[in-house]
Amino acid sequence: MNVSTTAPLHRRTLLRGAGAAIALPWLEAMVPAAGTAAAKAAPGPPPRLAWVYIPNGVVQDAWHPRTAGPDWEATPSLAPLADLRRHLNLYTGLDREFRGGTGVHAQAGCCWLSSSPPAEALDGGFPTNRTLDQIVASQIGRDTPVPSLHLSCNDHANQRETRYFESVSWRGPGNAAPAQKDPRQVFDRLFGKLDPSAASVLDVALADAKRLRTGLGRSDRQTVDGYLQSVRELEKRVQRAGASPAEADPHLARRASSVPEDRGEYLRLMGDLIVAAFRQDRTRVATLLVDPERWDTPRLYHGVFDEPQNHHALTHTKGDEAKEKLARIDRFHVEQFAHVVRRLAETPEAGGSLLDNCLISLGSGMGDGRVHDYGDLPLVTAGGLGGRVRTGAHHKFEGKVPLANLWLSVAQAVGVEADAFADSDGTVTL
Template sequence: MKFITKKSIPRRTFLKGVGASLSLPLLEAMIPAATAMTKTAANPVKRLGYVYMPMGCDITRWTPGSEKNLDTLSPILDSLSPVKDKISILTNMELKPAYPGSHATSNSAFLSAARAKVTESTDYYLGTTADQVAAQHIGQQTQLPSLELAMDLLQTVGQCDNGYACVYQNNLSWSSPTTPLPAEAHPRLVFENLFGEGGTPAQRQAALRKRASLLDSVTEDMRRLKRELGANDREKLTEYLDSIREVERRIQKAESDTKDNPLPDLDRPTGVPAAYADHARLMFDLQLLAYQGDITRISTFQLARETSNRSYPEVGVATPHHPLSHHGGNAEKIAQMAKINAFHVSLFAEYLEKLAATPEGSGSLLDNVLILYGSGMGNPNNHDHTNLPTIVAGGAAGGMQGNRHITYDKPTPLANLHLTLLDKVGVPIESFGDSDGMISELFQPLSM
């Protein structure tokens, strides 16, 4: 590790150790060394995230009670109350390219706004997704151009939905119309991808056996760095490393719990928490750490695959999600589906609160990110793609004004939102998918 002066540390400084390479959060000591290519507190790094909720929702329990603001949050969105000043809800967004309605096209069109080729074979064809458009423009500035995460470890193959290959449901991100990017659902593998130094799985495991924690190997480098830092930076660095250690501890506990279980779960390999919420929180925390260390500025996260038959006993839902989504108007099934919707949103709300509590520059990580949370399906019982559940979260880095409910009189392309968010993180393009304009309301001053 090389330092310029006690007051001038390069933004891309790493802590090095055996099998470890840890990037650092933005420190005060880095700001004097800023150049035109280095973002400071006055000119912050901008990030773009996407979180996918499968199989639509009960829109009656989703839509806020007020037409203009979020003063009256709906039952599904109630957990977002602590961060409502940093979110906006958009009503009547549409994905025309997802028709004819299907689960496969709900997932595939969500980030591409493109029509999937009907095929059950390997000649699939879609479009470059919004996250990868961003990655091509700003992703090369970081260790990882983008980060693709999911919750389902087993990806299906072959034909999954009405003549569509399973690849359309498995993958949110496509770097080209013929190149889907597989997502990783295993916390240990994501952790090592973010903080490990590479090598084969066998080499990484050998390095792990030599130490209790990945952080153990950077202890000496960390001591040297702390001698170069002021009190505020030492505290910030300690908190960052403590967060990494806590995530690693939770991964290790999941590995130990699985190893000690005499009844192996073939769907849950070693290292994946048994409870859905614990697994999801780990994946959200890994995204936070990736942003905080500027390891990547672009991430996608699939909360579950379309047609997922996962049940959610944690919130009293024993019936699998997919059958519930085909509720046929049954009030009890709709209520159960809404519980799942609310559960997913609550985990997202926890993530936003953690981003808001993580300082960066003159604000927080949440100030410096724009995140789209939503689904490619509206009413799952009808397999329609109109009136999509859509949330945008984030802050002043993109100039977004929160605490608002934006309602359109007629269906508006979700591609307009993609075009707008790309523009706000420094990726100005003329059009995207079936876009026909920008969503300027998100970034206009709030009216009195």
């Protein structure tokens, strides 16, 4: 317990040295003394939101549970989340409308979070507009160094498609938010770019960390020690990726030197960078593109297949073998999402966990890639968003219920004053 009678530690306190600037996690020392007027007025941990996008839809019967409510069955694709079910909500039966005249895959991705209804074409034939993450960031991200963080694991070298296939965050019609693909660059953005002579961000900030620890209670010292250890482990993973040999596959770019060779590690590393950004309150809003829509480039899903697979082509290949492969890809993506959810759940914050104050969503703007269907979109959310979300249920909707109803509900939950979003016709229970 923190027994200091001095003024609370400022939330933006940094550990500095040789270019590094390590922000601190939430500590008891940041809360005013109990019983004081300042303590009663002090805000709790802020809400954070993230959206993780998967392309080309999913194998519907391997993804969606048949049972609604809290006792939903763990389907083959969602099985990696079974032990996390009390932290989750599943949504089935949510739809989007397709606007004709543009690519069905492009619109699936670029309009997943769009605030424009499908009939509103503000960007050529596309109904792109300011997306939900940008709207939310204007509400809860104004006081953070990075109002919104956008990451992508698209390491394809053949840029055969336009930005509409790989951009899920838009600042306005035709104005896509650029995404970072290099974990090293993301790490430097979060923790500072080191002097070339320094080996680690912790080495250069060690003196500051020692001074800080002397004024903290036992619980806070343990929190800081665990946090710094997690930063070092994250840094080592980035360094190992940068030291790996060049990828032999000519389809994949090697411009980003710290992209891991292992596909799962790449996705987990980018997810863990979002966790780190949330923990130190560098940002409260993030998006992560797992892969772009329709990119007809084979890639190796390490530990799943022995040979590269063309995800998009498989969705249009008939037969049980192709369907089985697609279901394995879906499960692979869910496994990486489950890793990030566990990291959030294991991270302590204000007497609970970081996950308690987050809402992280996994989904796609396409339901069934075989027929380019926008109905029954796959969507899983994790986290309690500071008590705003009641978790543990499968919400199954009948009829055509707009996905925008859910996005409107999320926006309102974090204080956005809005009566409508895109083609919403109401709200849903979070």
